[in-house]
Amino acid sequence: MSQISLSGIHKSFGSTEVLKGVSLDIEAGEFVTLVGPSGCGKSTLLRILAGLDSADTGDVRIQAQSVTQTRAADRNLAMVFQSYALYPHLSVAENMMTPLKMRELGWAGRLPIVGPLVARRACRDIHARVEAVAETLKITPLLARKPGQLSGGQRQRVALGRAMVRDPVAFLMDEPLSNLDAALRVHMRAELSELHRRLNATFVYVTHDQAEALTMSDRMAVMMQGEILQVGPPDEIYHNPASLAVARFIGSPAINVLPGEKLADGRVVLLGQRLFNVQSGQPRALFIGLRPEHLHLAAEGRFEGMISHRENLGSDLFLHLTLKEMDNPVVIRAHPDQARNVARGHNVRFDLDPAKVLFFEADGQRVTLDGARQLEVAQ
Ligand SMILES: Nc1ncnc2c1ncn2[C@@H]1O[C@H](COP(=O)(O)OP(=O)(O)OP(=O)(O)O)[C@@H](O)[C@H]1O
Ligand SMILES: [Mg+2]
Structure with missing residues (x-):
């Protein structure tokens, strides 16, 4: 059984059919890229997987459980956006803690007498976790800084760190490198691949940049106009395209x-x-x-x-x-x-x-x- 399974996902906005029955199975530990031209429905599909949007019809399963009725917060998926969405007034450490605090401190932390005790213990664990993740991402020296005092690549690493502290079932990333300059993008491509190897986690990565898809993924799903045209390892997609549309989209020149x-x-x-x-x-x-x-x-x-x-x-x-x-x-x-x-x-x-x-x-x-x-x- 696949770790993530999307089947027959349909989605329309008004009269526009944006996803036309998309199915995709993703195995645990895989790095799968959704790649396709702008507007083909990649972000919509990822948002439906994350629970930030709902499909009109179709089923989303995570670890064999249907999550169609499960809220985004309860799916234990970490989303890393293009904009990083860091809180500007919080330090790097606080930014990384926020999702964990929200989860761990939940209702117990808000109780009048027990609350502060629960909170203190949870906070110690949270600090330890943030420090461990910061170490992995080599951002320990940045923990006290605010996002405004970081370079683009560093912000990107903090956004990843914030996703990692939660130990999610899978990382969902929507064009996380597109705000970086060309040289840094190439560098971060290598870093992300390395991180994926080390974490042994499932990555679902959305991009319109075929170079990112070709260099990082175990498998890529080529999407066009709301449909997945072909799924396979980069080599196969490049050398053995199923259609002219795929052949034309992948490869530069x-x-x-x-x-x-x-x-x-x-x-x-x-x-x-x-x-x-x-x-x-x-x-x-x-x-x-x-x-x-x-x-x-x-x-x-x-x-x-x-x-x-x-x-x-x-x-x-x-x-x-x-x-x-x-x-x-x-x-x-x-x-x-x-x-x-x-x-x-x-x-x-x-x-x-x-x-x-x-x-x-x-x-x-x-x-x-x-x-x-x-x-x-x-x-
Ligand atoms: N909330 C919305 N309301 C109406 N139309 C939408 C909405 N969200 C997306 N769309 C439309 O759905 C289509 C797919 O959008 P989506 O954001 O999934 O594309 P994408 O493949 O991620 O593109 P890009 O590479 O530019 O990010 C587009 O035509 C878009 O205009
Ligand atoms: Mg998009």
């Missing part, structure tokens, strides 16, 4: 999508070149997906294009080629050592890695062509 054709005699043709022979049958149009790293410059290459733009990143060189046959440029990854020989306006020849070609039907669904085993690369 984006996958090249070229118009192809399967002819009645079984030839598969791309830009006038025969690519494969497959079983003969219904002729039809196809989309052919090729990632920039699966194309290469080659003096004898079968395709030709004119360099319209070069992006030299130092470690990689991306060439944008304009082809006679296409409106959109094709992007190729070349080695930076080749940069000297390629200038804007040059015509170059290129070829592809046939084993890496992805086929999609006209409606965007991935397809393995019949007779795929007999595929032969045409000369």
Whole structure:
């Protein structure tokens, strides 16, 4: 039984259907990322899991118990928001204590005579817990400061610390790194992965940044327009996308999508070149997906294009080629050592890695062509 199970979640705001029957199972200790473009429903789904919003229909289960009727505070899930939501007038230590105090001191702490006694004992435990968490996150020297005296990365760690002191069933994070500058985001990505390994806790992480999803998660769920299109480990999503929409969303620079054709005699043709022979049958149009790293410059290459733009990143060189046959440029990854020989306006020849070609039907669904085993690369 999964630790967290969302099934058939529907949610509409007014007449807009924002979640269209989303199901997702998350195992204990997994780092699962919900990734998708802005507005696809990621935060809504996370809020429904947290209990901050309710689904119209569908079931949320945590540790096999349905929590659909359980208040957010009783679900024991810790939410870390993009804005961190720290109290500005409280110190770091007090910020971290607040959720624990609310839980531990509850009604008993408010009793007239017993209350202060209960409170004193609970406070000692709470202090010890905060100190232990601060140690883990290396923020002990910051405990007396106010949030206004911290850097973005430090605030982020305090928000995480506040979530950790409660020892939750799972951490739910909604774009927690998006307020940080690019370098710090990359650094915090590594820190979060490390923290996840050390805590061995369940992380459900929402982002629209595919780099975050690809680098941190055990599995990613790609969401679009209120639906999960594919769930799987990052490698699988990248190399084996189930649809053109997933292939296009994941990968930077984006996958090249070229118009192809399967002819009645079984030839598969791309830009006038025969690519494969497959079983003969219904002729039809196809989309052919090729990632920039699966194309290469080659003096004898079968395709030709004119360099319209070069992006030299130092470690990689991306060439944008304009082809006679296409409106959109094709992007190729070349080695930076080749940069000297390629200038804007040059015509170059290129070829592809046939084993890496992805086929999609006209409606965007991935397809393995019949007779795929007999595929032969045409000369
Ligand atoms: N309370 C609300 N009332 C009406 N519409 C809402 C409400 N909350 C969200 N929406 C709409 O639901 C859709 C999904 O919103 P949601 O915040 O879940 O998207 P998201 O995937 O988290 O996007 P982002 O990456 O921009 O944070 C959006 O079109 C949004 O405008
Ligand atoms: Mg959001």
